[in-house]
Amino acid sequence: MMEWFGVRGSRGGFSRVLGLSVLAVAAFGVVACGGAEDAEFPSEQIEVIVPWDAGGGTDQTARQLASAAEESCGTDIIVSNQTGSTGAVGFQAAANAQPDGYTVGLATVEIAMINHLGVAPVSPEDVRGVMQYNFDPAALSVGADSEYETLDDFLSAAEGGEDFSIGTSGTGSIWHIAFAGMAQEAGVEMKNVPFDGAAPAIAAVLGGQVEATSASGAEVAPQVESGELRPLAVMGEEPLDILPDVPTLEEEGIDWNSGAWRGLVVPNDTPDDVVETLNECFEEAANSDGFQEFMGNNGFGLEFRSADEFEGYMDEEFDRFGDLIQSLGLGQQG
Numbered sequence: 001m002m003e004w005f006g007v008r009g010s011r012g013g014f015s016r017v018l019g020l021s022v023l024a025v026a027a028f029g030v031v032a033c034g035g036a037e038d039a040e041f042p043s044e045q046i047e048v049i050v051p052w053d054a055g056g057g058t059d060q061t062a063r064q065l066a067s068a069a070e071e072s073c074g075t076d077i078i079v080s081n082q083t084g085s086t087g088a089v090g091f092q093a094a095a096n097a098q099p100d101g102y103t104v105g106l107a108t109v110e111i112a113m114i115n116h117l118g119v120a121p122v123s124p125e126d127v128r129g130v131m132q133y134n135f136d137p138a139a140l141s142v143g144a145d146s147e148y149e150t151l152d153d154f155l156s157a158a159e160g161g162e163d164f165s166i167g168t169s170g171t172g173s174i175w176h177i178a179f180a181g182m183a184q185e186a187g188v189e190m191k192n193v194p195f196d197g198a199a200p201a202i203a204a205v206l207g208g209q210v211e212a213t214s215a216s217g218a219e220v221a222p223q224v225e226s227g228e229l230r231p232l233a234v235m236g237e238e239p240l241d242i243l244p245d246v247p248t249l250e251e252e253g254i255d256w257n258s259g260a261w262r263g264l265v266v267p268n269d270t271p272d273d274v275v276e277t278l279n280e281c282f283e284e285a286a287n288s289d290g291f292q293e294f295m296g297n298n299g300f301g302l303e304f305r306s307a308d309e310f311e312g313y314m315d316e317e318f319d320r321f322g323d324l325i326q327s328l329g330l331g332q333q334g
Helices: 002-037 057-073 088-095 151-159 174-186 198-206 217-225 272-286 289-297 307-327
Strands: 046-050 077-081 103-108 127-143 165-168 191-194 212-216 229-234 259-267 302-305
Touching (some): 046 088, 057 127, 057 259, 127 307, 165 174, 165 198, 174 259, 198 229, 212 217, 259 272
Parallel strands (some): 046 103
């Protein structure tokens, strides 16, 4: 009887201990789950969506930046290429992602253009800015044997009725829009001759098919260095390091600057603190010696804007390009 009570007592004690243990484990599980939700961002892998093909300039800069940011952001970062429709596929994928900061889009200047061109109904209004890290101004260049020594010579000839053709990487491309904006500001007319990329446009200048080309400084730098091309002006606020003796349009009295830019964006509903964290850790990566060396060695310009500044800049570019594209009759999204 005493043994039975002893067993009974042991079972009752074990049950109480077991019950307390279950409650403790359950409570720990609740705390653990809450801890996962409340873990400091970022605690998971980040994906960067690049809207252009692997191996191109945008893809290269994105992969270099992502690699540097793994240390500053404290997590793994992968790059995926989602291409098509002049960047629209990738832009839309970034805009439609979960707004938790774990999907970041690589935005290029085309996000401010393609809606106006009727390519796709996507614009800077669909995303939040995180950080701009690059700007590559357009450069207007003629052949080294051209009779036009300066931009003033070139524009004076155009004002006098000279029929100029400008080779670009395509109708509606940033290099077309850049020179068209310059011509409009200068009050002259020039014809766009589209090619399948900058290389054939440059070759057309060298072959005498067109009088000049509008392309990035990095794209014309090899031919400038070899003595085949003569750059007349760059369309940035400052001279280019890779074309140090070439004046800006503003120095030539033309109030216009334009070129390609790159930056990071996230979906609109991404929380402010997450955007701030992304801005800080990616900016630290962009300021790293390795990234800056890569950009300089490959002719990519460095230009930084914080989240709010970049968002405002994209909106300004959208409005500015809208007016210009409409005036050029290139089509507008309805």
